Amino acid sequence: MDARLRRVNKEIADCKNDRTSQIRIELVGDSPFHLKGSFPGPEGTPYEGGDFDVDIVIPESYPFQPVKMKFLTKIYHPNVSSASGAICLDILKDAWSPVLTLKSTMISLQSLLCSPEPNDPQDAEVAKHYMTSKHSFEETARYWTEIYAGGPGSKIGKTLPAGARDDVAIAGLDAQHVSRFEGLGFAKNKVIDVLRRLNYRGPNASKINDERVVEELLKP
Amino acid sequence: MSSDYDYSDDDGDYYDEDMIDGTQDDYSDDDNMMDFGGDEDIKVPQKGKRKSYEVDYESLSQSAVEKLIAEDVEYIYSVCGVDESIASLLLRHSKWNKERLVEKYMDNPTSLLVAAGVTLPEPTSSPTQRSAPTSNNSSSRRTTRGASRLLTTFGGSGSKTKSPITSPTLTHYTPRSFKPKSSDPSDKFVCPICFDDAPSLRTLSLDCEHTFCSNCWAAYLASKIRDESEHAVKCMAEGCSLVCPDPFIRTVIGPSATSTEPGQEQENAKAWSHFQELLVRHYVASNKRLKFCPYPGCTNTVSCPSAADKSSLTTIVPTVSCGARGIGDQMTQSQSASGGSGGGGWGLAGKEHRFCFGCHVEADHRPVVCPVARMWLKKCRDDSETANWIKSNTKECSHCQSTIEKNGGCNHMTCKKCKHEFCWVCMGPWSEHGTAWYSCNRYDEKAGVDARDAQSRSRASLERYLHYYNRWANHEQSAKLSLDLYAKTEKKMEDMQITSSLTWIEVQFMKKAVEEVERCRMTLKWTYAMAYYLAKGNEKDLFEDNQRYALLLPSHSLIIHLRLHLRIPSDLEKAVEDLSELLEGPIEPENIPGLRQKVTDKTVYVQKRNEIVLEDTAKGFMEGRWKWNVVVEGFDEPEKVEY
Numbered sequence: 001m002d003a004r005l006r007r008v009n010k011e012i013a014d015c016k017n018d019r020t021s022q023i024r025i026e027l028v029g030d031s032p033f034h035l036k037g038s039f040p041g042p043e044g045t046p047y048e049g050g051d052f053d054v055d056i057v058i059p060e061s062y063p064f065q066p067v068k069m070k071f072l073t074k075i076y077h078p079n080v081s082s083a084s085g086a087i088c089l090d091i092l093k094d095a096w097s098p099v100l101t102l103k104s105t106m107i108s109l110q111s112l113l114c115s116p117e118p119n120d121p122q123d124a125e126v127a128k129h130y131m132t133s134k135h136s137f138e139e140t141a142r143y144w145t146e147i148y149a150g151g152p153g154s155k156i157g158k159t160l161p162a163g164a165r166d167d168v169a170i171a172g173l174d175a176q177h178v179s180r181f182e183g184l185g186f187a188k189n190k191v192i193d194v195l196r197r198l199n200y201r202g203p204n205a206s207k208i209n210d211e212r213v214v215e216e217l218l219k220p
Numbered sequence: 221m222s223s224d225y226d227y228s229d230d231d232g233d234y235y236d237e238d239m240i241d242g243t244q245d246d247y248s249d250d251d252n253m254m255d256f257g258g259d260e261d262i263k264v265p266q267k268g269k270r271k272s273y274e275v276d277y278e279s280l281s282q283s284a285v286e287k288l289i290a291e292d293v294e295y296i297y298s299v300c301g302v303d304e305s306i307a308s309l310l311l312r313h314s315k316w317n318k319e320r321l322v323e324k325y326m327d328n329p330t331s332l333l334v335a336a337g338v339t340l341p342e343p344t345s346s347p348t349q350r351s352a353p354t355s356n357n358s359s360s361r362r363t364t365r366g367a368s369r370l371l372t373t374f375g376g377s378g379s380k381t382k383s384p385i386t387s388p389t390l391t392h393y394t395p396r397s398f399k400p401k402s403s404d405p406s407d408k409f410v411c412p413i414c415f416d417d418a419p420s421l422r423t424l425s426l427d428c429e430h431t432f433c434s435n436c437w438a439a440y441l442a443s444k445i446r447d448e449s450e451h452a453v454k455c456m457a458e459g460c461s462l463v464c465p466d467p468f469i470r471t472v473i474g475p476s477a478t479s480t481e482p483g484q485e486q487e488n489a490k491a492w493s494h495f496q497e498l499l500v501r502h503y504v505a506s507n508k509r510l511k512f513c514p515y516p517g518c519t520n521t522v523s524c525p526s527a528a529d530k531s532s533l534t535t536i537v538p539t540v541s542c543g544a545r546g547i548g549d550q551m552t553q554s555q556s557a558s559g560g561s562g563g564g565g566w567g568l569a570g571k572e573h574r575f576c577f578g579c580h581v582e583a584d585h586r587p588v589v590c591p592v593a594r595m596w597l598k599k600c601r602d603d604s605e606t607a608n609w610i611k612s613n614t615k616e617c618s619h620c621q622s623t624i625e626k627n628g629g630c631n632h633m634t635c636k637k638c639k640h641e642f643c644w645v646c647m648g649p650w651s652e653h654g655t656a657w658y659s660c661n662r663y664d665e666k667a668g669v670d671a672r673d674a675q676s677r678s679r680a681s682l683e684r685y686l687h688y689y690n691r692w693a694n695h696e697q698s699a700k701l702s703l704d705l706y707a708k709t710e711k712k713m714e715d716m717q718i719t720s721s722l723t724w725i726e727v728q729f730m731k732k733a734v735e736e737v738e739r740c741r742m743t744l745k746w747t748y749a750m751a752y753y754l755a756k757g758n759e760k761d762l763f764e765d766n767q768r769y770a771l772l773l774p775s776h777s778l779i780i781h782l783r784l785h786l787r788i789p790s791d792l793e794k795a796v797e798d799l800s801e802l803l804e805g806p807i808e809p810e811n812i813p814g815l816r817q818k819v820t821d822k823t824v825y826v827q828k829r830n831e832i833v834l835e836d837t838a839k840g841f842m843e844g845r846w847k848w849n850v851v852v853e854g855f856d857e858p859e860k861v862e863y
């Protein structure tokens with residue numbers, strides 16, 4: 001049997017038989033080379049209570065070349081693109097070793113959620129947010145977990161239907177800041193966009209004067 | 221052929237027998253590489269006197285470079301006293317800088333060995349720990365050669381991927397522990413990568429004792445070498461920094477390696493030869509005097525010390541050739557274009573591996589130097605499409621100079637910015653057109669002429685660029701069609717043998733002519749790029765009378781311009797076109813002798829004149845005669861000029 005297939009089949013079976021780890025792997029279609037993995041957000045983090053899905057593609061020269069993974073669930077994390085789910089993690093690149101497995105890689109992802117690396121970011125805006133105000137960042141990450149990953153808020157009935165999601169909270173901004181500039185006559189989504197880009201949060205907000213914000217708001 | 225440039229009007233004097241028998245003269249460097257062949261590492265000396273537009277270089281085969289590598293390895297072996305495979309890893313780690321390597325090694329051998337992946341870091345060592353240089357001073361050869369440290373066997377549990385490491389404390393150390401696993405049947409091994417546990421499994425490890433089956437090692441090495449072009453492949457275990465030494469790689473994928481996996485042996489052979497090439501490429505890339513031949517599938521290297529320093533690129537155009545010809549399966553190491561058999565020398569099969577040692581812009585951009593060629597191509601890429609479009613679809617408002625796009629067929633234009641209304645045809649104010657809005661008959665009225673003058677001035681630089689660009693592009697286009705012309709000419713040569721009494725050798729004059737036309741087109745093409753950037757000389761008043769220069773520049777002025785600046789014989793351009801026409805025209809059997817005479821004469825003629833252009837331009841660069849109207853990398857800033 002093809003060594004790659006034998007190895008992947010064994011890895012999938014190992015995951016199924018392992019009741020202690022919280023890693024689950026399932027086939028997307030018929031091929032064992034395209035999988036979906038999932039794991040719960042680690043306790044004591046803003047991701048706690050959420051369930052995170054990961055797209056897994058096994059390349060032709062696996063395990064000698066790294067597996068390709070990206071988040072399917074939207075997640076607010078400095079090392080994950082908030083738009084595409086792309087992950088910045090060394091073992092998925094040069095630090096890959098053929099002895100690593102799907103399970104061990106997923107566990108590494110899980111621990112990446114515990115310890116973000118804002119100095120090697122995938123999403124620069126999120127990383128800036130993290131560096132500026134960890135508290136505000138965690139609030140936003142928690143909100144994302146709630147609305148996108150079925151976090152605890154959803155279980156206690158706090159979550160609103162998709163249409164009524166709080167765009168200000170998704171962007172990790174202060175509602176008062178947004179409404180102040182909205183009051184000048186700018187559209188809400190434009191204000192959110194600009195304030196997010198400027199990282200108008202926490203102590204940083206006081207460093208950015210209103211002219212600067214308005215200047216950005218006036219750009220087409 | 222003589223190399224004096226006699227401007228004799230009687231070009232028949234240049235009629236030359238070797239034009240007919242097909243043997244080439246000493247015109248181009250390709251002939252100088254003819255002796256180069258096969259796997260021999262002949263260093264080809266340049267025959268005869270070098271032309272001022274040629275550079276000294278030599279071609280090296282892969283095995284010749286391998287010999288240079290072996291010399292370096294031998295040197296490190298003798299100075300540092302380390303095994304050859306270690307010396308090779310150290311050299312690769314140090315980017316083949318022997319002096320730095322020795323210095324670092326003498327300073328702290330352990331840290332260098334660890335950094336190069338030769339030995340494992342000592343668990344207890346701290347970064348500040350240094351061995352006294354005196355005690356490690358390697359004044360004599362150590363007896364480490366062949367003193368392989370044989371591992372007894374692998375630990376009891378074979379599946380263990382991270383065994384505690386008993387780190388070697390030796391400074392001179394030989395990693396040769398990749399020996400097959402002991403055949404103790406009770407010692408059941410499961411490969412941690414493929415999960416294979418067959419008793420017949422062959423297992424291997426480096427000194428770190430991270431053990432895997434030979435099939436996994438082979439697949440891993442092949443993938444690293446093929447997919448990542450990695451010449452320093454690390455151990456497969458996570459975080460292990462040991463690098464596989466060459467003898468290990470040979471054991472796994474070398475010629476004698478066998479495999480139980482179907483197809484793996486073939487993969488191994490490919491990977492092994494690719495690995496050899498990678499080492500050569502790495503060595504070449506680390507040496508400024510060397511360049512690897514860029515033609516696909518070619519493994520030759522060219523050494524050109526005179527172009528090693530970037531600053532030399534303002535005075536020479538280092539056009540070189542690796543000596544091989546052809547592309548893909550049709551590649552030959554030694555060319556035989558001069559043979560009378562007609563084999564080789566045509567189309568892609570005969571394409572000489574010519575390239576510029578100084579840049580990747582184009583294989584042969586003589587006579588213009590690399591930085592100018594690069595600048596010109598960038599400009600063409602950035603400007604040409606927009607420039608052509610702007611030229612035909614927009615005009616500048618004669619009031620505020622903002623660019624206005626013509627929209628639809630109406631000639632009544634209104635500037636969006638200043639609201640000025642004018643006529644697209646004559647550029648005059650619309651108010652003077654009265655009710656004749658449907659057609660303009662005021663083209664010569666004063667207001668219109670003045671407005672068009674202003675238009676011209678603001679547009680002169682664009683026009684000027686297009687002027688050179690169009691001529692440049694014309695030759696570029698023609699050169700692209702040369703493969704086509706080759707095929708057509710070959711057919712004509714065949715026909716000619718049938719319809720006349722000429723032999724195959726005797727019809728070679730056609731081929732010679734086609735090649736010469738292509739060469740001249742390349743030269744002409746690049747002289748236009750050069751002329752575009754040349755600063756105005758004293759003769760500028762002749763034709764660069766005002767800022768409408770480009771618009772007023774008729775083609776004969778261009779020729780004056782080029783002749784004064786570049787000394788292009790005024791008729792080279794014309795002669796090349798005439799020759800092209802002769803070659804592409806129909807051939808009447810009764811006219812063949814006359815045609816042959818004419819084509820041969822013309823060929824000699826354009827060849828001579830092309831050489832003069834190349835020679836003179838090259839001399840100009842060496843003498844620093846050429847001044848530019850823009851800042852060119854490596855040259856002095858231009859004097860203030862206005863265009």
Ligand SMILES: [Zn+2]
Pocket residue numbers: 411412413414415416432433434435436437
């Ligand atoms: Zn294996």
Ligand SMILES: [Zn+2]
Pocket residue numbers: 426428429430455456457460461462
């Ligand atoms: Zn290892």
Ligand SMILES: [Zn+2]
Pocket residue numbers: 513514515518519520542543544573
């Ligand atoms: Zn070549």
Ligand SMILES: [Zn+2]
Pocket residue numbers: 538576577578579580581582585589590593
């Ligand atoms: Zn060049």
Ligand SMILES: [Zn+2]
Pocket residue numbers: 617618619620621622635636637638639640
């Ligand atoms: Zn205007």
Ligand SMILES: [Zn+2]
Pocket residue numbers: 643644645646647648653660661662663
């Ligand atoms: Zn008009």
